[in-house]
Amino acid sequence: MKGAIVKSNAETLVKVGDETLSVAEVIERKKSLSIHTNLLMKLKTQRESILRTSEYANAQMEPELQKLIEIHFGKSSNGKTNPDDIEAISRPFRENNCTKVIDPIGIDSKIKELETYVENFEREAKFVLSESNALTKIKLN
Numbered sequence: 717m718k719g720a721i722v723k724s725n726a727e728t729l730v731k732v733g734d735e736t737l738s739v740a741e742v743i744e745r746k747k748s749l750s751i752h753t754n755l756l757m758k759l760k761t762q763r764e765s766i767l768r769t770s771e772y773a774n775a776q777m778e779p780e781l782q783k784l785i786e787i788h789f790g791k792s793s794n795g796k797t798n799p800d801d802i803e804a805i806s807r808p809f810r811e812n813n814c815t816k817v818i819d820p821i822g823i824d825s826k827i828k829e830l831e832t833y834v835e836n837f838e839r840e841a842k843f844v845l846s847e848s849n850a851l852t853k854i855k856l857n
Contacts, residue, residue: 723738724739725738725739725740726738726739727744728844728848730742730847730848731844732837732840732841732844733836733837733840734788735792736744739845739848742841742844742845745834745837746837746838746841746845749834749837749838750832752830752833755830756827756830756831756834759823759826759830760827763823763824763827766817767817769815770815770816774814774815777809777810777813777814777815778826779808780813781805781806781810781813782810783803784805785805785806788805789801789802793821793856842851
């Protein structure tokens with residue numbers, strides 16, 4: 717009986733999303749979705765880590781800028797300093813010291829694509845396999 721089931725799973729074709737796969741392929745791919753899920757978690761973790769690191773570095777930049785302004789204009793300027801003079805120091809300092817995240821692959825869209833793939837495949841595979849199991853007849857000789 718087990719051999720007949722294996723043979724049927726290899727020969728029976730079903731449609732999952734845009735793909736036509738054998739039942740055996742769907743079962744195997746469903747098992748390997750954990751690899752996609754692990755990759756998804758890793759991508760999200762790395763993205764969050766990079767964003768936190770960038771935000772932290774940028775937050776550390778502001779106190780340094782304030783020290784630079786105090787050194788240049790003195791602590792006791794009492795609001796007499798021209799805002800244009802402060803901007804002339806602040807703007808280049810921020811431009812040269814600001815941390816920017818460079819994302820050449822568009823990580824947010826890759827994460828969304830992978831999430832959609834995993835969710836859709838799991839949902840559709842479950843339905844297709846249930847339907848196939850209910851409809852498949854196996855002859856035993």
